[in-house]
Amino acid sequence: MLPWRRLLRPLAVLALAAATLLPAGASATAATDTATASAPRSGWNDWTCKPSAAHPRPVVLVHGTFGNSVDNWLGFAPYLVHRGYCVYSLDYGQLPGVPFFNGLGPIARSAQQLDAFVDKVLAATGAAEVDLVGHSQGGMMPRHYLKFLGGAAKVNALVGLAPDNHGTTLLGLTQLLPYFPGAQDLISTATPGLADQIAGSAFLTELNAGGDTVPGVTYTVIATKYDEVVTPYRSQFLTGPNVRNVVLQDLCALDLSEHVAIGLTDRIAWHEALNALDPAHAEPTTCASVFS
Template sequence: MLPWKRVLRPLSALCLTVTVALVPAVTTAQAADTAAASDRGWNDYSCNPSAAHPRPVVLVHGTFGNSVDNWLGLAPYLKDRGYCVFSLDYGQLPGVRFFHGLGPVDKSAEQLKSFVDKVLTATGAAETDLVGHSQGGMMPRYYVKFLGGAAKVKALVGIAPSSHGTDLGGLTNLLPYFPGAEDLLTTATPALADQIVGSALLARLNEGGDTVPGVSYTVLATRHDEVVTPYRSQFLSGSDVRNILLQDLCPVDLAEHVSIGLFDRIAFHEVANALDPAHATPTTCASAVG
């Protein structure tokens, strides 16, 4: 591959991620809030968890995402299977509408803490399960590790999570060659800076181990991820961890970073398995239509 293509390919991937996120956000601009999610069947605070699914599920969107558009596929999928499902907006920046997950990760984790407490109070449940996409699969680990979340979270499922950061196919290695670029990134979009390989946030998060006792972790990754790269950096190490590559379940699954969270039903099936392992069923290519 030509050198300039090595630079442009990950940059194009990032632009693609933002563009794909932009389209549904614009089409649902009037509804990108908690009320809209409730209208679609989730964020129903009168929902009573069943004996079969006693823990409410909190969905945590990714960078540039929001509580509605990120979950138009997975939230109904889980609701149809009897779960109480909730989603939140976090990481908002002043003057930026609809595109969230941009603020400092540690502050976003505090927002998640408050939201989980709200959900547990409303539902009467003692614990919740968390499912997050991209940053939404990494940030909850900060809540679990540092903000008391381990006592309130049973399962954490990360869909293409930025567990150990990303180099965007090597693009971040170019930042030192552009004076002021790193400072601008930190100031304008702190969450992006926090997700770069080697960031202070990630060093603290992963120091002493990726996991904490009492929480079960599942990571769903795709070989075709063009944003959190290399894709194996998404995987976690620990005693209660399942790292899953979608192509090991269905070799022809072409999901990349965005689609794995938005509408890949093979990933959705594995999410359901992670939330209810006692009744898990094998995931195959046929799960795409299940």
């Protein structure tokens, strides 16, 4: 059984955000530029990096809800840079007056920010396409970009680490919202990015209508059965051509990573993501991949 503090943490954070944050509405462009400017300039977000013949596509990392371009990728970005990739990360979904904690604005607007950032990466690197790796919301939001904003022409692969592709019930807690009058409206107004991720939301209904994928892009979903945020965890999986759904514990039964750890610290997940970025040179992912 999950500890109570782990069970209650997502709901507490959601409620706190909805009750205290300012409504999204004003442009967050200045906040985006400031946060991106403060991101590491050595290793990743190096705008002088030129993709090699071995790794011709730059990798764009898309953080999760409450994350940002730096803290979500302190482990994985250097992991990729060390292996010869040009790596970039963006901030998106900012709320006015709320620093550091991003991914809270309307997801359709966040996808527009991703669109602009990918164009910037392509212009700087001269590459024809990028690969995207996203954690949580960052693994799902790019699908709006691919489907509705022309992103499929600029993206080769999307790798999602615990993505909420079909929303979340938050261990069933979202189903209690109707019993608290005004709660759902408050969440939708104050933190629309959270409301968009609730299973059955209008955003997700539109996103998944007509199929999960678009032609020309390969999709990899890497999930953990211990996920306590995106539940049920199999709702993360996609269906369609060019899709591979992976459960970490099928690769290493000893891997106990939950939702946060799969993106921040799990080298087994990272190894499998690396395989998705370079399938021609993929190596089996096992428990020993923690040492790779």
